[in-house]
Amino acid sequence: MFTSVIRSIYTTNLGIKSHESVLVFTDTIEPGESLSEVDRCRRLRLQDVALLTAEVGRAFAKKVHYLQYPAMRSHGVEPPAEVWEAAFGKKAITALDKAGVLEPIFQKETTDAILLKASFILKKHVRVAVDAVIALANYSTSHTRFRELLTRVSGARYASMPLFDVSMFGGPMSVDWKALASRTRAIAKMVNNAELVEITTPDGSHLKLSKKGRKALPDTGMLTKPGAFSNLPAGEVFFAPVEGCAEGKLVLRWGPTQVLGSPITLIISEGKVRDVVGNDPYADVLRATLAERDENRNIAELGIGTNDRAKRPDNILEAEKILGTVHVALGDNSSFGGVVKTPYHQDFVFFKPTVTLIAHNGSRSVMMTKGMLSGDI
Numbered sequence: 001m002f003t004s005v006i007r008s009i010y011t012t013n014l015g016i017k018s019h020e021s022v023l024v025f026t027d028t029i030e031p032g033e034s035l036s037e038v039d040r041c042r043r044l045r046l047q048d049v050a051l052l053t054a055e056v057g058r059a060f061a062k063k064v065h066y067l068q069y070p071a072m073r074s075h076g077v078e079p080p081a082e083v084w085e086a087a088f089g090k091k092a093i094t095a096l097d098k099a100g101v102l103e104p105i106f107q108k109e110t111t112d113a114i115l116l117k118a119s120f121i122l123k124k125h126v127r128v129a130v131d132a133v134i135a136l137a138n139y140s141t142s143h144t145r146f147r148e149l150l151t152r153v154s155g156a157r158y159a160s161m162p163l164f165d166v167s168m169f170g171g172p173m174s175v176d177w178k179a180l181a182s183r184t185r186a187i188a189k190m191v192n193n194a195e196l197v198e199i200t201t202p203d204g205s206h207l208k209l210s211k212k213g214r215k216a217l218p219d220t221g222m223l224t225k226p227g228a229f230s231n232l233p234a235g236e237v238f239f240a241p242v243e244g245c246a247e248g249k250l251v252l253r254w255g256p257t258q259v260l261g262s263p264i265t266l267i268i269s270e271g272k273v274r275d276v277v278g279n280d281p282y283a284d285v286l287r288a289t290l291a292e293r294d295e296n297r298n299i300a301e302l303g304i305g306t307n308d309r310a311k312r313p314d315n316i317l318e319a320e321k322i323l324g325t326v327h328v329a330l331g332d333n334s335s336f337g338g339v340v341k342t343p344y345h346q347d348f349v350f351f352k353p354t355v356t357l358i359a360h361n362g363s364r365s366v367m368m369t370k371g372m373l374s375g376d377i
Contacts, residue, residue: 009159013159014224015157016057025137077144115145156226160231197358205249212242243298
């Protein structure tokens with residue numbers, strides 16, 4: 001089953017052609033990482049999955065480049081230089097370095113001028129860039145300039161698979177891709193008619209976000225067009241809320257990989273988390289992370305799950321795709337329509353939400369009630 005689904009990644013999701021090149025990469029466990037035995041086993045299996053994915057790909061692509069690197073220990077951190085070189089070509093990265101733009105990108109200190117210069121340089125080397133990426137690193141590269149430049153400038157197709165678990169092969173990776181794409185695009189269309197979005201949950205979450213001027217994007221898993229980007233497993237609609245506008249509170253029942261012993265409440269005002277209330281040990285982890293950089297407090301993303309085969313709540317990659325859920329992320333949103341740059345992006349999933357869309361004229365429509373989509377979808 002594993003091999004057949006991996007073949008489908010190349011043939012169905014990415015539409016790889018025989019003359020194309022593919023980069024497959026993963027990250028290795030670093031000394032000092034605090035892991036449960038279950039997660040350690042998952043991480044080791046992830047490396048095996050990445051190697052198998054590269055081997056299977058040699059039947060479909062002209063060249064498959066496989067790379068491992070030490071884990072960066074946080075989602076949204078730029079991958080190391082050797083990954084950039086494998087994707088864009090060594091000459092391109094040398095040129096970025098000489099131009100003084102590589103280090104600011106790594107440090108999440110980019111300006112419009114730096115990005116313009118980087119884009120100009122990379123366009124000169126576009127012919128040597130890879131055609132597609134399968135990112136099987138445990139820590140997500142989705143919200144990085146590496147991914148954004150590779151898809152926007154070089155036109156590479158990008159499948160991002162952080163936190164992947166082999167159980168997903170038989171669940172959300174076995175979805176009806178055509179039906180998923182249709183459902184996801186329909187939800188994105190509805191969300192894009194709204195200017196404000198309001199979310200409530202039975203356990204007390206209540207958040208109001210502005211979407212004014214921002215576009216909700218469908219994550220369908222279909223990556224056949226140049227520059228396409230998606231998680232695999234796929235299935236969400238997401239956007240970067242307008243910074244400084246989110247108001248309310250979020251009650252967390254689940255962390256990224258496990259249920260919390262007791263709920264944690266995030267108090268949100270003017271688009272940022274102002275307080276973390278709760279006694280679960282994860283509350284201290286959050287407080288420490290938010291104290292590192294003020295940008296980490298940013299309400300970065302609102303997403304809506306659309307994959308009917310996604311079920312697991314204990315793995316954020318699958319959990320955020322569960323049909324009938326929403327997720328909210330903190331931190332960086334600079335790679336998908338926002339303006340906040342920070343080496344941190346963390347999603348949290350909320351179950352049985354009610355989602356209300358508010359149009360420019362103030363009219364309200366309920367898109368989801370306690371996790372059940374309206375009959376129009």
